Amino acid sequence: MARAIRGMDDLAVEKISTASRKDPFRVLIATMLSAQTKDAVTHAASTRLFRVARTPRSMAALSAARIERLIYPVSFYRVKAQHVREACRQLVDRYGGRVPDRMEELLTLPGVGRKTANLVLILSHASRDNICVDTHVHRIANRLGWVHTRQPEATEQALYKAVPRRWWARVNLCLVTWGQNVCRPVYPRCAACVVAPLCPRIGVVQQGR
Numbered sequence: 001m002a003r004a005i006r007g008m009d010d011l012a013v014e015k016i017s018t019a020s021r022k023d024p025f026r027v028l029i030a031t032m033l034s035a036q037t038k039d040a041v042t043h044a045a046s047t048r049l050f051r052v053a054r055t056p057r058s059m060a061a062l063s064a065a066r067i068e069r070l071i072y073p074v075s076f077y078r079v080k081a082q083h084v085r086e087a088c089r090q091l092v093d094r095y096g097g098r099v100p101d102r103m104e105e106l107l108t109l110p111g112v113g114r115k116t117a118n119l120v121l122i123l124s125h126a127s128r129d130n131i132c133v134d135t136h137v138h139r140i141a142n143r144l145g146w147v148h149t150r151q152p153e154a155t156e157q158a159l160y161k162a163v164p165r166r167w168w169a170r171v172n173l174c175l176v177t178w179g180q181n182v183c184r185p186v187y188p189r190c191a192a193c194v195v196a197p198l199c200p201r202i203g204v205v206q207q208g209r
């Protein structure tokens with residue numbers, strides 16, 4: 001799977017990370033915007049926002065209404081605009097404008113859950129001790145039978161036991177790319193899947209082309 005994704009389009013947050021030389025602030029904000037939003041929309045919205053404000057200080061100085069207009073049409077753009085603004089204010093007030101590199105501190109920021117915190121730690125702080133789980137990772141890890149869980153939080157903990165440590169930081173990139181292109185939520189393309197011979201296809205009722 002890791003070999004097979006090489007020719008596929010990079011994920012929006014990965015693109016932003018690469019373009020910004022792993023700037024933790026941009027990775028943080030782009031990941032906050034990405035929840036339940038298509039990759040192309042996340043990338044375009046993040047690019048518009050970073051064109052106007054590149055630091056926590058300058059972003060905190062924007063009104064929530066301005067941030068809303070810049071990030072529209074990401075899902076829940078009103079709530080996300082408030083979270084982004086408040087998170088930036090806290091980064092300035094509590095961390096001197098820097099993005100913390102510890103899970104407990106990241107989780108205190110508004111709108112930041114384990115998925116976002118894990119991705120910031122992996123992409124920007126070079127952590128190899130984290131697995132970032134979103135809906136794609138949760139779904140595919142269960143279809144493959146690596147874990148048997150109902151919630152992404154439980155999947156993360158189960159994956160630490162099921163996956164060799166050297167793969168932890170790459171699980172997200174592999175499974176999210178696979179989830180967008182092959183192991184889709186409905187009608188997964190099992191006939192085109194390189195890991196099909198290894199996959200029990202748990203919970204898959206209908207396959208696509």
Ligand code: SF4
Binds near residue numbers: 190
């Ligand atoms: S065989 Fe089907 S269910 Fe299993 S990982 Fe591949 S696409 Fe997903």
